[in-house]
Amino acid sequence: MTTNAVPHILIVDDEVDMRELLCDLVESNGLRATAVADGATMRAELANGGYALLILDLRLRREDGLALARSVRESAEGWDAAIPIMILTGKGDETDRILGLELAADDYLMKPFNPRELLARVRALLRRAGREPNGGRKAEAAPAAHETARFGDWTLDFTDRVLRDRNNQPCPLTPSEFALLEAFCRNANRVLTRDQLLEQLRRDHSEVFDRMIDVLILRLRRKIERNPTHPEFIRTERGIGYLFCLQPGHP
Numbered sequence: 210m211t212t213n214a215v216p217h218i219l220i221v222d223d224e225v226d227m228r229e230l231l232c233d234l235v236e237s238n239g240l241r242a243t244a245v246a247d248g249a250t251m252r253a254e255l256a257n258g259g260y261a262l263l264i265l266d267l268r269l270r271r272e273d274g275l276a277l278a279r280s281v282r283e284s285a286e287g288w289d290a291a292i293p294i295m296i297l298t299g300k301g302d303e304t305d306r307i308l309g310l311e312l313a314a315d316d317y318l319m320k321p322f323n324p325r326e327l328l329a330r331v332r333a334l335l336r337r338a339g340r341e342p343n344g345g346r347k348a349e350a351a352p353a354a355h356e357t358a359r360f361g362d363w364t365l366d367f368t369d370r371v372l373r374d375r376n377n378q379p380c381p382l383t384p385s386e387f388a389l390l391e392a393f394c395r396n397a398n399r400v401l402t403r404d405q406l407l408e409q410l411r412r413d414h415s416e417v418f419d420r421m422i423d424v425l426i427l428r429l430r431r432k433i434e435r436n437p438t439h440p441e442f443i444r445t446e447r448g449i450g451y452l453f454c455l456q457p458g459h460p
Contacts, residue, residue: 216261216340218331220244221251221277222297223269227320231264234324235331248277255281255288261340262331265314267298274298278314282383291381293334297322315385337384339370358394360442360455363433365394372433380432385410389425390433393443393453402450426451 218240220231228244235242243260245251247269254260263281267274278294299320315337316330335341355368362375370387372380382390392401392409406422430437444452 215241217241218262219260220264222266248272263294267296293338293384315383397453397455400446400450400452
């Protein structure tokens with residue numbers, strides 16, 4: 210997506226009224242929107258490219274929204290696997306929130322929702338993913354030097370908001386995963402409490418709850434650790450919090 214493009218939002222909901230409401234809401238606030246009713250059409254749209262955010266209903270009549278979210282993250286079909294995902298649902302069970310985030314959604318909002326809150330969350334997700342119009346920068350501005358952090362075979366680029374491996378290949382991170390990894394890298398070799406990590410994630414006004422830290426750390430360990438069950442980088446300090454080590458093998 211170019212830096213001056215208007216972000217294009219893909220909406221997946223099988224209720225006609227909800228699709229129309231969400232499209233009107235998004236487009237009346239300067240964004241583009243396309244709404245579809247099922248997973249097959251969603252996949253076809255994502256394959257065409259150009260989407261900055263996915264809003265997905267959890268409780269579709271004939272499909273499992275959680276399974277669709279997971280398929281987006283795990284797909285090898287050529288679309289952007291790190292696209293931010295917001296899940297909408299009418300159920301308030303915290304188990305649903307945990308499952309939704311564990312299966313790679315970035316935010317979660319209950320129906321019925323406040324339109325202003327939904328828009329605030331959409332813009333927060335776009336901002337975290339660097340997908341706002343003009344990327345928050347003037348188009349004519351000179352490119353800034355890239356700020357990076359290196360640990361093991363990984364390089365985290367704060368400027369481009371991307372994690373790269375030893376071969377300079379990107380490792381897809383959701384906005385929430387990137388935000389947490391950035392917090393760890395900027396506070397390397399310091400123990401961070403759960404409250405401190407939650408505060409880092411709340412800076413973008415997204416809905417954050419305590420269990421979300423566990424889910425995100427589990428996902429990050431699966432991506433960056435050689436053995437997620439014996440982590441070298443993200444270490445648990447029992448009863449205190451977590452310690453991020455830039456150099457494995459060192460205290």
